[in-house]
Amino acid sequence: MKHLIALLAIVGLLVYGQPCMAQDKPVQDTTEIVEQQTSVADTAVAQAMVVEDQMFEDDAEEERGGFHQVLKTKFIEGSTGFMSLVALALVLGLAFCIERIIYLTLSEINAKKFMEDIDAKIEAGDIEGAKALCRQTRGPVASICYQGLLRIHESLDSIERSIVSYGSVQTANLEKGCTWITLFIALAPSLGFLGTVIGMVMAFDHIQQAGDISTSIVAEGMKVALITTIFGIIVAVVLQLFYNFILSKIEHLTSQMEESAITLMDAITKYKGAE
Numbered sequence: 001m002k003h004l005i006a007l008l009a010i011v012g013l014l015v016y017g018q019p020c021m022a023q024d025k026p027v028q029d030t031t032e033i034v035e036q037q038t039s040v041a042d043t044a045v046a047q048a049m050v051v052e053d054q055m056f057e058d059d060a061e062e063e064r065g066g067f068h069q070v071l072k073t074k075f076i077e078g079s080t081g082f083m084s085l086v087a088l089a090l091v092l093g094l095a096f097c098i099e100r101i102i103y104l105t106l107s108e109i110n111a112k113k114f115m116e117d118i119d120a121k122i123e124a125g126d127i128e129g130a131k132a133l134c135r136q137t138r139g140p141v142a143s144i145c146y147q148g149l150l151r152i153h154e155s156l157d158s159i160e161r162s163i164v165s166y167g168s169v170q171t172a173n174l175e176k177g178c179t180w181i182t183l184f185i186a187l188a189p190s191l192g193f194l195g196t197v198i199g200m201v202m203a204f205d206h207i208q209q210a211g212d213i214s215t216s217i218v219a220e221g222m223k224v225a226l227i228t229t230i231f232g233i234i235v236a237v238v239l240q241l242f243y244n245f246i247l248s249k250i251e252h253l254t255s256q257m258e259e260s261a262i263t264l265m266d267a268i269t270k271y272k273g274a275e
Contacts, residue, residue, distance in 0.1 A: 082228050086195075086235055089187050089188045089191065090235040090239070097239065100176075100177055100178065104174065105249070106139075109138065115260050118263075123267065125271075140167075140170035141260045144166050147162050148261070148265070148268065149264075159265070163265070175250060184235075188235035188236045192235075193229060194228075195227075196226070196229045199228065
């Protein structure tokens with residue numbers, strides 16, 4: 001495309017670049033016309049090369065200004081030591097977030113349909129079939145139902161206590177690892193603020209060494225201070241979004257467990273009343 005633009009510029013100058021000849025002037029010699037055309041062509045080629053070089057420089061500048069390159073440059077400018085700690089907090093926090101999301105996603109089932117099947121088996125007196133269905137189904141809902149069915153021949157109070165106790169254990173399993181996520185959410189901006197303080201100390205050290213206050217002296221320390229703070233806050237925001245998503249899934253599963261426990265107790269009460 002760039003070479004086509006240059007070629008069009010040359011043709012345009014060759015066609016329209018010659019001076020118009022008045023009818024009352026003598027016709028120029030052929031050699032002079034050829035020399036003029038050659039000069040015009042050389043000028044057009046030079047202009048086209050300048051335009052092409054400028055376009056290459058613009059493309060190179062755009063590539064240098066890409067997001068990845070800018071991020072890398074700012075990471076280096078923000079003091080590699082503290083920026084590495086912030087990046088480590090991000091990586092570890094995301095690792096815990098991804099692990100929790102996978103675990104919670106695998107724990108989700110169609111609780112309504114599952115409880116309908118359990119209710120139908122209990123109503124038909126097929127307690128062993130209901131237990132087998134609980135063993136074959138993953139997730140905390142099936143686990144608490146299995147614990148209730150194991151004590152189906154005991155009193156209703158004993159069954160309810162067993163379901164509540166095991167439900168607390170399952171809730172703790174759902175929340176496992178969340179404390180580490182909250183730790184990294186708090187740690188990332190703290191590391192950024194620590195970099196801010198150290199950057200300010202660096203700026204004052206440079207002022208003391210130079211014996212003068214100037215923008216060039218203070219700029220380096222201030223840049224470290226601001227960049228580390230920005231990256232620390234960004235990491236905390238990213239981890240907070242993941243953490244809130246995890247909490248929403250935990251609340252959804254906890255609600256399913258409570259509803260399923262109530263449904264199971266109703267089914268067991270009907271079963272015992274029919275005995």
